[in-house]
Amino acid sequence: MKIKKGKVRNQQLVITLTVDDEEIEKHLQRASVKLSSRLKIPGFRKGKAPRSIVEQLVGRDGLVEESLDEAVPDVVHKAIEEENIEVFSTPKVSKIDLQPKMTIEAVLALKPMIQLSNISGIKVKIEKEKITAKEVNKVIDQIRDQNGSWVPVKRPTKMGDLLTVDFKCEVGDKIILDHSAIDLLLDVQFEDNLKMPGLMKKMTGILMEKSKAFSIVLPTDYPEEDLREKKANFVVLIHEIKEKNLPNVDDSLANTIDPSVKDLKELKKKIKINLEQSAEKKWEQLFWDDYLKQIVNSSNYTVADLMVEQETDLLLSQQKKMIENQKIEFAEYLKQINKSEEDFIAELKEAADIRIKRSLTIDELLVHYEINVEEDKVREDLDKWKNQQGNTKVSEEQIMDEIRYSLKREKLLSQIIDNQKKSS
Template structure:
């Protein structure tokens, strides 16, 4: 196999691949072995006719198409490796000539990863959102744990908001019970607003054993049979329970943690909360740095790379919906969105993701970051220690797939450590930063919605026509390739 490389426009290349007659012969023989069971030749049992007999009966080119399927993928892979190409799209094949003696000549057009010219990546200005964990933050976290470990105890008093009550109820409209309006020993937390307006409020004040009729009005947006109607619910109160929180003492700390005292428990909580806050701050800085670097690169990015990223985003969404028992097509129909709409929603973010990935790869190459085995093992030890596990236990917990990408993870950490060390860091209050980012995101969202709402239909049609024109421009080439393959098939 030999291959000649020709560079086309837009980071597209053409490989002219020549497969020898001997290689083509091997492909024909493989095709014969796969297909011989399908041929029924007079004088031979089905599948037992020699290859020469089959070729005489059906024509010498009978196995050519399947032979091409055998040899082309391997020849293409070898050509890509020989020319050290970083391919980002599927190849478009075109068979130029086929000869049993001279072999096969074909072309493969494919997009390759673009050359990236980095802009500024040192001395960048970034903001570090700093959060210092205070005693009140620790107390709030402890209080959450208290709530989770609370128990409900029965009390002999009138029910109030926050209590859990056990009730029977029977609802009726104009004296006639309606479907779904009856329940026995229904548990209800007063004040959560799980029932229609006015229901829970009128139960407040009832005691165990008390009966009461309450009047409510169904919301206009309720089911058609009940929307906007007045109803009466006959309530029977069985039980009133209040939440009892555990005492904040050393016994509580021992019950919910591995520590003997409440002071030790709180100290550990503060340490972990600070670690999480520091990690969040680091991630924020890394995102700022990578966004700035990606926006400053120069690269002729093929559309196919962005389309591939959109494909990935759509696939991930499809998987998430599948776990919830819903198909993507049904979900899109439910929210009134087409697949094109969804892909356009992902387009801007996907383009940014591609730029970031290209920037990272260019930086890793520029800075010659390549973690050693020692670096990798040191990281394993650090993470295993944080989980109170041995290195092997930690690796077993990670799984084979995560282990495969662990070197990349270490490389990324080394890269960002370098970038942060070279950046001009300004510390800001974390809460103020979060508020600023939330307002910024809100404005961006409103801007997009306004743009959609004010978009003129003619402009949309023009864009659609433009897109269709681009598609139409691509179709003749596809037909040409298909026509050549069909000609080959009939040869």
């Protein structure tokens, strides 16, 4: 195999490979076996027809086409090994010529170049959230709400009530909502989900077994374009009104929530500790994000376009999967956020570029601060992971690599925070 290397541009290299006939023959033979297993060839069992017979049926070009999926990556991989090239993403085959000899052109992403700024001069100024009695009482209120019970009442409806209601909505001659005896919570979240601002307020002040007719104007961002800014007419009939009966804030409530505490005072103390731990984790993440952002914005990077392209493709695939999981077509999602596909991908490309630079920066910082972790700790965390996850198809070595990297990042963050405290 002849290998021709182009000039390195922005840490990207193009190689051109001219493949020997002997190399091609190995792959043609494998392709023949595959085709023989798929095709019905009279007089032969599947997979048993000789290559000459298969080639008569599909022609040499057919064999070559069948071999490409396996032959091309194999040839490119061998060339990379032979030339001892360190690549940092999956090679991209940009051109294949079959005549007069098989010639493959592949784009390779080489190790990115990074020149970090003066990291000792990076200062992060982010205030840590202070946990007061107000935050603790918010949690207590949430707990009360979760432990409350719905009880029937005889009075006009108000916000926060749980209603059993007949509910109908029409725009012109078109019925867009029609429900009988459904449970409906008078909460602004419901109208936000329906894209019907003002709906909940219109449903207050109604007595049980009384109906009310009213109308609202649908907003400009209503999902169905032909109904935007149209008047929607409602008729509702209230069958039952319930309000939430909340438990008293006392030692009994505390013991119901957490039997390990003896009274309300101890519960509040425990809640405060949990909130402080959460605030600490949140602050650490904000600190880390700001620290990396400052370094990325002030450092110099040379990254192959291929790396950014492939990271963008990965992000796009992930985004599309998330959108599909919400039962929304990608084209419809773009309409909802008022963006073209080109603009959407451009934003992902920017995010991909930042992700790559952040990752490169972390790797450089791990080397700079000489961060290492004890293998006993890695093994200990692996055992915990196994107990939690059970059997998995992921290799133990891969899991250990991820654990090791995670532990190094934690240690790196602690050291950087300590350095900041000492210098402040």
